[in-house]
Amino acid sequence: MVLDIDLNEGELTNIQPKEKDTVTKKENKKEKKKRSPFVKGLIIFLLLAFFGSAGYFVWKGSKVTKAVGLNFNPVELIKEKEPELQKDKEGKHTNVLIVGVDSRTGNDISNTDTLIIASYNYESKNLNMISIPRDFHVEVNSKTKWFGRINSVYSSAENQLKGSGFDALQKSVQDVTGLEIQYYALVDFKAFVEIIDKVGGVNINVENSFTDYMYPEALKYKTVKFVAGPQVMNGETALIYSRSRHSSMNNEGSDYARAKRQQKVILALKDKLAEDDTFKDPQKVMGIISSLVNNIKISEFTITDVRAGINLLQDFTKNNRKSYSFVLDPYAGGRELIEVKTMPSGAFAIGPKAGLGKYEDINKYVEMIDSNPALYSEKATIYVYDIGLGYTDTTKKVKEIREAHPYIQIIQSSTLFKDKEGDYVYTNNTNQFSETIDEFTKYLKTENKAKPDFITSQTNKDGVIILLGKPVQLSAEGNEI
Numbered sequence: 298m299v300l301d302i303d304l305n306e307g308e309l310t311n312i313q314p315k316e317k318d319t320v321t322k323k324e325n326k327k328e329k330k331k332r333s334p335f336v337k338g339l340i341i342f343l344l345l346a347f348f349g350s351a352g353y354f355v356w357k358g359s360k361v362t363k364a365v366g367l368n369f370n371p372v373e374l375i376k377e378k379e380p381e382l383q384k385d386k387e388g389k390h391t392n393v394l395i396v397g398v399d400s401r402t403g404n405d406i407s408n409t410d411t412l413i414i415a416s417y418n419y420e421s422k423n424l425n426m427i428s429i430p431r432d433f434h435v436e437v438n439s440k441t442k443w444f445g446r447i448n449s450v451y452s453s454a455e456n457q458l459k460g461s462g463f464d465a466l467q468k469s470v471q472d473v474t475g476l477e478i479q480y481y482a483l484v485d486f487k488a489f490v491e492i493i494d495k496v497g498g499v500n501i502n503v504e505n506s507f508t509d510y511m512y513p514e515a516l517k518y519k520t521v522k523f524v525a526g527p528q529v530m531n532g533e534t535a536l537i538y539s540r541s542r543h544s545s546m547n548n549e550g551s552d553y554a555r556a557k558r559q560q561k562v563i564l565a566l567k568d569k570l571a572e573d574d575t576f577k578d579p580q581k582v583m584g585i586i587s588s589l590v591n592n593i594k595i596s597e598f599t600i601t602d603v604r605a606g607i608n609l610l611q612d613f614t615k616n617n618r619k620s621y622s623f624v625l626d627p628y629a630g631g632r633e634l635i636e637v638k639t640m641p642s643g644a645f646a647i648g649p650k651a652g653l654g655k656y657e658d659i660n661k662y663v664e665m666i667d668s669n670p671a672l673y674s675e676k677a678t679i680y681v682y683d684i685g686l687g688y689t690d691t692t693k694k695v696k697e698i699r700e701a702h703p704y705i706q707i708i709q710s711s712t713l714f715k716d717k718e719g720d721y722v723y724t725n726n727t728n729q730f731s732e733t734i735d736e737f738t739k740y741l742k743t744e745n746k747a748k749p750d751f752i753t754s755q756t757n758k759d760g761v762i763i764l765l766g767k768p769v770q771l772s773a774e775g776n777e778i
């Protein structure tokens with residue numbers, strides 16, 4: 298049985314083998330030529346991989362190339378050079394802006410609901426996902442110096458000039474983060490739901506149980522509930538999980554918590570799409586194609602981009618590369634960067650502490666999380682105690698630590714002892730902050746990672762504790778006395 302994929306209609310048909318007929322060799326040649334993949338359009342390229350973050354973008358025939366922005370050049374198929382994705386000017390990153398919108402009510406796209414930058418570092422092989430909350434205020438109109446929510450930038454620009462929405466949104470995101478955007482994708486939630494269903498659901502480990510009594514549906518609200526623990530979610534459930542923001546339980550009722558959940562669902566979808574069996578099933582392939590063609594807008598890309606994306610996704614999956622999640626909320630960067638603001642109109646907003654439109658500190662923070670994402674993703678608060686170093690020297694040391702580790706909350710606490718030797722870095726919760734402890738023990742050149750016996754009470758149990766003592770006395774042989 299031969300499987301034939303009709304790219305014009307998107308249907309699968311089973312073609313029974315025909316009995317050998319009496320055609321001439323010349324006719325056979327014509328038939329072969331007629332069935333050529335390039336002539337008939339039978340080549341299906343399976344993805345613009347958001348290098349391990351957003352999954353596969355699949356297309357079919359000329360209709361798809363026009364719909365999703367593929368710049369098709371057959372010459373690229375036979376190039377021997379290893380394909381590469383576009384990179385920033387330093388040649389170190391590929392950055393993709395992922396925009397989520399909801400048009401399920403039948404209205405035109407208005408405000409963007411989700412903004413995530415997926416940044417792949419070719420040196421560290423890490424993927425950072427950075428969410429910008431929709432209430433983050435940026436300059437929406439440069440002529441009037443009007444600042445508004447970043448989720449209105451796209452629609453505002455489109456209303457002024459059709460087709461300018463992405464350029465305006467891309468500029469705002471680049472200004473805020475300092476990251477050059479090489480690709481973008483606007484994905485309607487209809488595609489999100491359909492694709493998850495096509496691949497049989499996604500595996501999500503729900504960190505916190507929560508109930509939302511005001512989840513919007515049509516013109517009314519409904520109650521949704523999630524229980525902590527690993528589970529398989531279908532498309533609609535995954536969408537509700539990633540969009541809920543009205544719970545009063547476990548700090549899950551905010552745009553910031555929602556942004557973290559959105560990143561988790563995207564990564565889960567990436568993992569499911571990367572499974573070998575997903576694209577061996579033609580029905581799944583065609584279902585994904587159908588969903589994407591009608592519900593996605595992406596920047597122009599080439600066959601080389603597709604091939605490079607495939608290679609990168611395979612490497613990411615095969616070698617278990619790491620991904621890290623960040624949200625530009627008031628808790629980011631040791632609470633030094635972003636604050637809640639009340640606009641002249643009385644509207645709630647968040648924006649840079651330095652002032653609206655001033656992003657230098659946020660840009661530097663993004664650079665720091667790129668250099669050490671494991672450390673900054675733990676968001677540990679550091680409490681420093683003097684146990685023998687002395688108040689003056691402890692204050693000086695804390696200043697040095699802060700300068701070496703910007704945008705981490707480091708608090709100088711009280712003096713506990715005046716005669717202890719050595720430095721200690723530990724936490725009362727052994728399951729947390731391992732990267733932070735490793736970083737600071739290395740910085741302080743100590744191997745003491747456990748609470749010493751002379752500390753008999755629980756101190757700052759939710760953070761990392763640093764104890765600074767007198768320099769260790771050494772014997773003539775170089776051993777501790």
